[in-house]
Amino acid sequence: MDEKRFDEMLRDLPRSFNPPDQPPLDDMWAVIEDAHFNAPASASSRRGMLSRAPWLAAAAALVIGIGIGRYIPSSAKTTDNPLPPSTLASARQPANDSSAVVDAYRDQTSHYLGQAAALLISLPAKNASGRADADFAGKAAELLVTTRLLMDSPAAQDPKLRSLLDDLELVLVQIARLRGDRSKGDLDLIHQAVEQGDVLSRLNSAVVTNQSSE
Amino acid sequence: MNESQLIARVIAGDRLAGRALYDTHAPRVYSLAYRMSGDPERAREFTQDTFIRAFARLSQFRGDAAFSTWLHRIVVTVISNARRSEVRFAREVALDEANLIEASAPEAEPDLKDCIARAVENLSEAYRTTLIMHDIEGYTHAEIAGILGVPEGTSKSRLSAARAQLRQELAAFKE
Numbered sequence: 182m183d184e185k186r187f188d189e190m191l192r193d194l195p196r197s198f199n200p201p202d203q204p205p206l207d208d209m210w211a212v213i214e215d216a217h218f219n220a221p222a223s224a225s226s227r228r229g230m231l232s233r234a235p236w237l238a239a240a241a242a243l244v245i246g247i248g249i250g251r252y253i254p255s256s257a258k259t260t261d262n263p264l265p266p267s268t269l270a271s272a273r274q275p276a277n278d279s280s281a282v283v284d285a286y287r288d289q290t291s292h293y294l295g296q297a298a299a300l301l302i303s304l305p306a307k308n309a310s311g312r313a314d315a316d317f318a319g320k321a322a323e324l325l326v327t328t329r330l331l332m333d334s335p336a337a338q339d340p341k342l343r344s345l346l347d348d349l350e351l352v353l354v355q356i357a358r359l360r361g362d363r364s365k366g367d368l369d370l371i372h373q374a375v376e377q378g379d380v381l382s383r384l385n386s387a388v389v390t391n392q393s394s395e
Numbered sequence: 396m397n398e399s400q401l402i403a404r405v406i407a408g409d410r411l412a413g414r415a416l417y418d419t420h421a422p423r424v425y426s427l428a429y430r431m432s433g434d435p436e437r438a439r440e441f442t443q444d445t446f447i448r449a450f451a452r453l454s455q456f457r458g459d460a461a462f463s464t465w466l467h468r469i470v471v472t473v474i475s476n477a478r479r480s481e482v483r484f485a486r487e488v489a490l491d492e493a494n495l496i497e498a499s500a501p502e503a504e505p506d507l508k509d510c511i512a513r514a515v516e517n518l519s520e521a522y523r524t525t526l527i528m529h530d531i532e533g534y535t536h537a538e539i540a541g542i543l544g545v546p547e548g549t550s551k552s553r554l555s556a557a558r559a560q561l562r563q564e565l566a567a568f569k570e
Binding site: 182187190191194195197198199201202204205206208209210212213214216217218347350351354377378379 | 408410413414417418421422425426429430431432433435438439442443446447448450451452476477479507508511512515527530531532533558561562565566567568
């Protein structure tokens with residue numbers, strides 16, 4: 182191919198290379214709308230969900246907070262600027278012993294990552310019973326709250342972990358929406374999301390990284 | 396209503412505002428997804444995934460860059476992640492099917508369209524994305540730089556290198 186022909190080919194690329202068809206705007210919107218606005222634990226409104234169920238946020242924050250409180254050595258708790266253990270918000274404030282806080286978050290994150298991995302590994306390939314779906318959905322909803330709290334915490338300052346939490350959030354939203362009357366393809370879509378985002382291997386790697394730095 | 400107001404309303408859960416924001420940007424996102432994937436079903440999945448992710452993270456959008464730039468960063472990431480998974484899968488399948496391919500009949504001589512598709516496919520991800528965005532979808536270097544998070548000069552040099560590689564790969568093609 183000579184230069185002239187090559188230049189023609191380049192100019193023709195917009196017409197010849199994978200020319201797109203008309204976008205199915207309404208069909209795509211139906212999926213987006215359902216995932217974002219209709220999901221009970223919509224990824225859209227992390228704040229909205231927590232404000233609609235403040236007890237859920239409080240419970241999750243308490244669990245994380247107590248965990249952090251237990252983990253932080255007593256010397257760190259008795260500093261001039263002590264870290265109240267019972268709320269995540271207070272844990273965000275600067276502490277005098279920042280390494281203790283980092284360790285505490287790491288510990289809580291490890292625990293969370295382990296639970297998330299266990300959930301994804303045990304997710305059935307297909308044809309689970311409605312009861313099993315409800316169990317998975319309930320567990321996913323709990324983990325979703327923790328995910329979102331961790332996303333807003335110092336633990337998410339690590340870009341790799343942040344990206345993993347983002348992907349986990351989307352997967353957990355889908356699992357939390359599983360119902361007995363789900364369509365046959367719902368589980369397949371979840372498995373595809375896990376596979377496409379390489380979520381399980383990233384989860385395993387994050388667990389190992391977290392444990393090795395403890 | 397301007398875009399910032401639309402975004403605020405989507406964050407507050409207003410689905411009509413969500414649809415308006417989607418209508419503004421979806422055609423261009425879909426078009427890029429289609430060019431990058433060459434498949435309507437995958438283009439559709441990438442577009443859906445992009446908007447679901449974008450809406451989920453909308454409260455994190457600070458307005459430092461244009462919303463369109465921010466959104467396109469997400470679509471490029473979504474496509475890139477999917478391609479990485481596909482490449483890994485394709486490698487495994489290729490190993491499994493190596494014997495079958497050896498036994499099959501020789502392929503017919505590829506036409507120019509096939510050669511171009513293969514040459515574009517052989518580009519590195521950065522070159523391929525830049526070429527498709529600039530030469531095919533008409534993004535400016537400033538836009539590409541903003542979306543990919545590189546200096547404009549890098550976008551220009553990647554495009555130049557991508558074209559050079561294409562030229563080299565297609566040099567042997569005879570019509």
